Amino acid sequence: MMSNNPTLRISSVSKHFETGKGRVTAVDNVSLDIKQGEFISIIGPSGCGKSTLMNMIGGLITEYDGKVLLEGKQVRGCQPDIGMVFQEESTFPWRTAIENVAFPLEAAGVPKDKRLARAHELLDLVGLTGFENHFPSELSGGMRQRIAIARTLAFQPRILLMDEPFAALDEQTRLLLGDKVVQIQQQLEQTTLLITHNIAEAVQLSDRVLIMTFRPGRIKRVVDINLPRPRSSEMMGSEKFSSYVAEIWADLRTEASKGLKESEAAAAH
Amino acid sequence: MLAIFFRPPPIIARMVFFTLLFGAWEIASRAGLFSRFIAPPPSEIIPAIGLLYSDNELLIRLLRTFGEVFAAAGLGALGGMMIGWWLHRNKDAGEAFTDWFAALAAAPLVLLFPLFLVLFGRNASTIIAMGAVSVLPPVILKTKEGLDHVPQVIINVGKTFGLTRWQEIRMIMLPACLPTVFTGLRLGLIFALINVVGVEYLIGFGGMGLMIAELGDRFEIAGMYAAILFVVLCSAFFFWFTARLESWLLQAR
Numbered sequence: 001m002m003s004n005n006p007t008l009r010i011s012s013v014s015k016h017f018e019t020g021k022g023r024v025t026a027v028d029n030v031s032l033d034i035k036q037g038e039f040i041s042i043i044g045p046s047g048c049g050k051s052t053l054m055n056m057i058g059g060l061i062t063e064y065d066g067k068v069l070l071e072g073k074q075v076r077g078c079q080p081d082i083g084m085v086f087q088e089e090s091t092f093p094w095r096t097a098i099e100n101v102a103f104p105l106e107a108a109g110v111p112k113d114k115r116l117a118r119a120h121e122l123l124d125l126v127g128l129t130g131f132e133n134h135f136p137s138e139l140s141g142g143m144r145q146r147i148a149i150a151r152t153l154a155f156q157p158r159i160l161l162m163d164e165p166f167a168a169l170d171e172q173t174r175l176l177l178g179d180k181v182v183q184i185q186q187q188l189e190q191t192t193l194l195i196t197h198n199i200a201e202a203v204q205l206s207d208r209v210l211i212m213t214f215r216p217g218r219i220k221r222v223v224d225i226n227l228p229r230p231r232s233s234e235m236m237g238s239e240k241f242s243s244y245v246a247e248i249w250a251d252l253r254t255e256a257s258k259g260l261k262e263s264e265a266a267a268a269h
Numbered sequence: 270m271l272a273i274f275f276r277p278p279p280i281i282a283r284m285v286f287f288t289l290l291f292g293a294w295e296i297a298s299r300a301g302l303f304s305r306f307i308a309p310p311p312s313e314i315i316p317a318i319g320l321l322y323s324d325n326e327l328l329i330r331l332l333r334t335f336g337e338v339f340a341a342a343g344l345g346a347l348g349g350m351m352i353g354w355w356l357h358r359n360k361d362a363g364e365a366f367t368d369w370f371a372a373l374a375a376a377p378l379v380l381l382f383p384l385f386l387v388l389f390g391r392n393a394s395t396i397i398a399m400g401a402v403s404v405l406p407p408v409i410l411k412t413k414e415g416l417d418h419v420p421q422v423i424i425n426v427g428k429t430f431g432l433t434r435w436q437e438i439r440m441i442m443l444p445a446c447l448p449t450v451f452t453g454l455r456l457g458l459i460f461a462l463i464n465v466v467g468v469e470y471l472i473g474f475g476g477m478g479l480m481i482a483e484l485g486d487r488f489e490i491a492g493m494y495a496a497i498l499f500v501v502l503c504s505a506f507f508f509w510f511t512a513r514l515e516s517w518l519l520q521a522r
Contacts, residue, residue, distance in 0.1 A: 058429060059429070092441070103440075152429075
């Protein structure tokens with residue numbers, strides 16, 4: 001059940017980088033309120049500052065203008081209430097699946113029996129029961145990413161940030177993993193912020209989709225997705241789903257074109 | 270064509286290779302293709318290993334050499350890992366000195382033995398110090414490489430879980446860089462053995478190196494080759510042992 005008060009408030013956030021070619025504004029004056037239990041996707045062309053915004057919310061970038069407030073308190077650096085799932089392979093190859101999931105609890109000093117019991121529950125949640133003692137190298141990319149999600153959920157974060165978590169996966173695994181994420185999010189009523197390039201994925205998973213402009217990254221438009229829940233990849237063939245995808249692409253196309261032109265110009269030099 | 274039908278296991282291939290090598294050597298030596306005084310046949314060298322044990326205090330000399338090797342490897346590994354860590358942490362120092370250490374790894378450091386003799390005297394300290402210096406470059410380079418290549422994403426994972434600096438080092442940095450660091454340690458141990466035996470030979474002090482020098486001086490050529498063969502076997506054992514240790518440690522991390 002969603003409450004009306006924002007759990008996470010992003011207030012006039014901007015980030016500039018000094019580069020050899022001068023000052024670059026990666027994120028410009030972004031504001032956003034996210035309610036408890038809400039699933040929001042941010043979509044935009046490459047280089048629009050999506051990951052920078054994610055890193056600011058997650059506390060990995062601490063020097064920026066504006067404020068990020070969690071339950072009214074300003075976020076200063078990483079904290080257990082905000083969990084992050086990354087695009088890149090992030091499981092620890094020297095730990096088994098269950099040891100990976102139990103990692104944050106081990107770091108927090110939770111006794112072994114309790115952390116293993118919790119890790120078992122989470123592996124069950126992400127559908128990896130039976131793979132507890134497998135090392136990441138013995139598992140597929142989709143399974144490894146599910147371990148990363150389970151590991152992030154071990155701390156029961158209030159906010160789950162996911163930075164293109166399915167980018168390295170094939171389309172079929174991506175769709176099935178999307179179903180899994182929807183199921184987990186509904187089960188835990190997990191407030192989630194997803195960064196993605198994939199319009200269909202954003203529509204499938206989200207309550208709202210934020211479209212960002214190409215550099216400097218601003219919020220161009222917010223699209224409310226009024227599709228019934230529970231959702232799954234099966235609804236991707238529906239007319240309403242397709243109309244959302246077309247609507248988002250219409251806005252995104254202009255921004256993606258700008259990004260493409262700039263990268264071509266950079267390549268020409 | 271034979272390989273298509275029959276692929277021998279590696280151990281058989283090795284045994285066949287050495288049998289052929291020693292067989293050819295035996296025949297060539299007995300046929301007078303080269304002087305038995307310069308290279309006696311294996312049939313004279315292999316029994317001489319037994320004589321090393323009975324006549325030349327092989328065990329005591331071996332223990333002395335191994336003691337020096339482990340002391341040198343321990344000192345070099347400790348120093349090398351500390352310097353490697355410093356070069357990783359301090360980017361300016363890393364850029365300034367890494368190439369120097371790479372060049373040092375290829376330098377014949379054993380030629381510095383007169384300097385070490387002056388500094389430490391003709392005793393085990395010189396041998397250990399020279400052995401330790403030879404261990405430094407591979408350990409420094411591999412420690413730095415291992416730490417430099419820990420993926421930023423797994424460090425960020427640790428940060429999001431609020432790990433302390435010490436937890437980040439113990440739970441992420443060290444296990445992630447261990448395979449690369451271990452390559453440096455293995456190389457370092459082999460370098461230590463080579464240099465310790467070499468310096469023992471050059472300064473006429475210590476264990477196996479001194480024994481090789483003494484046997485050469487007494488013109489006991491078969492015994493000298495037996496001692497050299499023994500050192501080569503020890504080196505092979507070292508390599509095998511460290512590989513097993515590495516495998517065990519990587520599983521236990």
